Amino acid sequence: MSAGTTVSTTYLELSQEGGGAHKFYEVCVDGLVVTVRYGRIGAAGQVQTTTFPTAEKARAAAAKKVGEKVRKGYAPAVPGQRAPRAVTRRQVASAASTARAVAPVLWRFRTGSSAFGIHVDDEHCWVGNQAGDVYTLDHDGAVLARFSLPDGVKCLVADDFWIYAGCDDGKVYDLSSKLPFAAYDIAADVDIFWLDIHEGILNVSDRAGRLTVIDHEDEHQWARRSQGEHAWMVRADDCAVYHGHHRGVTAYAPDGGGELWHTPTKGGVLFGWQEDDAVYAATAHRLVQRLSKTTGRVEATYTCDSAVYSCATSPSGRFVFAGDAASSVYCFDRDGTRLWKLGTGSGSALSMQYRDERLYLVTTDGSLVCVDASEAAISAAQQGTVPVARDVKLAAALPTYAPATAPAAMPSVDRAPAGTVVVECVREAGRLRVHVVSEGYDQSLNVQFPRAIREPGARYVVDALHTAAGGFYRVRGDIRRLM
Numbered sequence: 001m002s003a004g005t006t007v008s009t010t011y012l013e014l015s016q017e018g019g020g021a022h023k024f025y026e027v028c029v030d031g032l033v034v035t036v037r038y039g040r041i042g043a044a045g046q047v048q049t050t051t052f053p054t055a056e057k058a059r060a061a062a063a064k065k066v067g068e069k070v071r072k073g074y075a076p077a078v079p080g081q082r083a084p085r086a087v088t089r090r091q092v093a094s095a096a097s098t099a100r101a102v103a104p105v106l107w108r109f110r111t112g113s114s115a116f117g118i119h120v121d122d123e124h125c126w127v128g129n130q131a132g133d134v135y136t137l138d139h140d141g142a143v144l145a146r147f148s149l150p151d152g153v154k155c156l157v158a159d160d161f162w163i164y165a166g167c168d169d170g171k172v173y174d175l176s177s178k179l180p181f182a183a184y185d186i187a188a189d190v191d192i193f194w195l196d197i198h199e200g201i202l203n204v205s206d207r208a209g210r211l212t213v214i215d216h217e218d219e220h221q222w223a224r225r226s227q228g229e230h231a232w233m234v235r236a237d238d239c240a241v242y243h244g245h246h247r248g249v250t251a252y253a254p255d256g257g258g259e260l261w262h263t264p265t266k267g268g269v270l271f272g273w274q275e276d277d278a279v280y281a282a283t284a285h286r287l288v289q290r291l292s293k294t295t296g297r298v299e300a301t302y303t304c305d306s307a308v309y310s311c312a313t314s315p316s317g318r319f320v321f322a323g324d325a326a327s328s329v330y331c332f333d334r335d336g337t338r339l340w341k342l343g344t345g346s347g348s349a350l351s352m353q354y355r356d357e358r359l360y361l362v363t364t365d366g367s368l369v370c371v372d373a374s375e376a377a378i379s380a381a382q383q384g385t386v387p388v389a390r391d392v393k394l395a396a397a398l399p400t401y402a403p404a405t406a407p408a409a410m411p412s413v414d415r416a417p418a419g420t421v422v423v424e425c426v427r428e429a430g431r432l433r434v435h436v437v438s439e440g441y442d443q444s445l446n447v448q449f450p451r452a453i454r455e456p457g458a459r460y461v462v463d464a465l466h467t468a469a470g471g472f473y474r475v476r477g478d479i480r481r482l483m
Helices: 055-071 375-382
Strands: 007-015 022-030 033-040 046-051 105-110 115-120 125-129 133-137 143-148 153-159 162-167 171-174 181-185 192-198 201-206 210-214 220-225 233-236 241-245 248-252 259-263 269-274 278-283 287-292 298-303 308-313 319-324 328-333 338-343 349-355 358-363 367-372 390-392 421-428 431-436 459-468 472-482
Touching: 007 055, 022 055, 033 055, 115 349, 115 358, 115 367, 125 153, 125 358, 125 367, 133 153, 153 192, 162 192, 192 233, 201 233, 201 241, 210 241, 233 269, 241 269, 241 278, 248 269, 248 278, 269 308, 278 308, 287 308, 287 319, 319 349, 338 375
Parallel strands: 105 390, 115 153, 308 349
Antiparallel strands: 007 022, 022 033, 033 046, 105 367, 115 125, 125 133, 133 143, 153 162, 162 171, 171 181, 192 201, 201 210, 210 220, 233 241, 241 248, 248 259, 269 278, 278 287, 287 298, 308 319, 319 328, 328 338, 349 358, 358 367, 421 431, 421 459, 459 472
8 A cells, every 4th residue: 555545446246147247347546556456256357557647647547447337237346245156167977988998098197187178289298177287298198397277177279389278267378388378368258168269369169159259469359159058169260160069060250250151960069170171070969970161061970879078080080089978989980980999998088189190088087098099009909908008197396387467476587588589568549568679570560468467668578479370479488577
């Protein structure tokens, strides 16, 4: 508190019935400083602080902010009296496998909590679980690092070499550097089920069957409500956003121009995958259906023996894989002929990815499982011969990284090391933007940067910047405050 000043705080809430908005907005005036805190009711929320030249201007700015929110339906409230809205955690049952043989598992890493998030790239395997833990491993199963996020991980997605985790706290975290940060903050009335990112554009599907599209500056672009609810699938490319829900798959123009096609599926969609020319919808009716991206026509059907929780393909869809509610994993050829069915040995696969003759699964018992999917290993497994699965253990000194929630919590440097890039936070049209300062870059482009650590006039050092197709810069590597 500033000496000789009185602190004034106004707390407002907007809570709508039927799954609508459920958020708060708090304005605190302390002398020349106005602090705004906002977010989902029950959460800590985001904080923005602005200093004004006089106390009168600070009070006037605060009154303006409060007035704007009241006109939008916010009303005075008492913090803590209204309970947070429940977040939907996917409820899944997992029965014992009916397969006669078990998959040839090379290694298994138990994360300790049911896991939905998986991503495998050239160097690493990523797994995210309902406890908010994200682990990175190498392809041989050695655990390299752990990210500790504030809430359960719904999914992991990649956009080029940037990795994002969608969490139950309504935020999407960029995990591409040692210090994870909230790159997107989803509106309080959106109950995230799944998300996808394409060239910096975030596509979110939710419980109510809505599709919400947000740009790289965390600004709302457009939204649509599909014909069905419980939208567990969203995939995006240059041509469309493909939205799967309990009544099928709907394709929308990427600019929000409208619906391109809708295809009913046999059973509600529980998972989605995409290749260049087709999307794959895993359904509760024991099927995976391949749909043409151009027309929505069903091109092939892959039949399992139980509800399908996840699916994936080898490159170009030569092989199609599926994981069901009975702890089995399947492989089909492109046309739909079942080639094999094997038990996972670790519960039902909630997500999966194929890479270099290996099939990686994350399961209901919280395991990341690496299956040898080569023809020779599968043939031996069908005859009852499998390798002894190696159980991966955590290293005693495993590095753990948590998001920075305030400027004071982030690392700092006195000068920019050679080869790094300096960016600066500036105010433009009432919003805080980040622009590059170092020479050799287009200084008019915005930098995608964590809102929680932005301060007007502050400078930061980043390891590298890369130009995204959408006309902005993305941070590659660590972020440090330049003192």
